[in-house]
Amino acid sequence: MEPKWLEWAKQIQAIAQAGLTYSKDVYDLERFQELRKLSAEILSEYTGTDMQTVTELFANETGYATPKVDVRGVVFREGKLLLVRENLDGCWSLPGGWADIGLSPAEVAVKEVREESGYEVEPVRLLAVCDKKFYPHPPSPYHVYKIFILCELVGGEALTGTETSEVGFFGENELPELSVERNTESQVRMMFEYARHPEWPAYLDGIGGEAK
Structure with a gap:
């Protein structure tokens, strides 16, 4: 689902970031810096975002490049699914957000549900781990893994x-x-499919489960 230009830009950025982290040769560092600049230019050109913003969001990390992790709490009540309206775009989503350092995915799900909906929940089981690139999300500078965790409503x-x-x-x-x-x-x-089939194993893109 992800456009090839975005895949290439992210791969170039990851190579550049790793090179800037581990290379000791001054000439190699210059080349990796040029690669990072090129990846930012690709993203800026195709998204219409100014270079400064792209550089700050996309090409500002250090160390070995790894995917970001987004955790979503899945909460049902009488067959209906909990959603929250996002301030940023006025549309609805499962409560959740970026994983926090120091918290497990289950703890993040509980925290995000409480903060975004007011409800208290307990984690029950992992439902799915999805790679964002396989789904029709808008282009994103980050490679993202999305974790969906079933939670039981207990209060709030x-x-x-x-x-x-x-x-x-x-x-x-x-x-x-x-x-x-x-x-x-x-x-x-x-998520509704998994509510109907609690016997299904956790879903991993192309492996396990029946949902797609």
């Missing part, structure tokens, strides 16, 4: 957070406009 009440403006439970046939930067329709429908 609907309360918006600093990043959300509305909280609600939705049936599979009444989904609102989704924030596709955060979750696609196919991913959300996969």
Whole structure:
């Protein structure tokens, strides 16, 4: 699903970042710096984003380049799925966000559900690990793994957070406009499939489960 220019730009950026981290030769460092600049130019050209912003967001990390991890809490109540309206785009998503240093994925899911929806939950099991590149998300400078964790509702009440403006439970046939930067329709429908099939093993793109 991911456009080739974005795949190439991210690969060039990763090579440049690793080279700048581990190379000792001054001439190699210059070449890796030029590669990093080239990757940023590709992203700027195709997205219409100014170079300064691209450089700050895309080419500012050090060390060996690794994927970012996005964790989503999956909470059902009477067959309906918990979604929150995002302030950034006014659309709806599963509560969640970037994984935090020092917290396990399960702890992140509980934290994000509480902060974005007001509900208290307990993690039950891993549902899916998805690579963002296989789904129709908007182009992103980061390579992202998305982790979906089923959680049981144990308390709290609907309360918006600093990043959300509305909280609600939705049936599979009444989904609102989704924030596709955060979750696609196919991913959300996969969660309903797993609710109907608790015996399925955790889904990994192309391996395990029946959902797609």
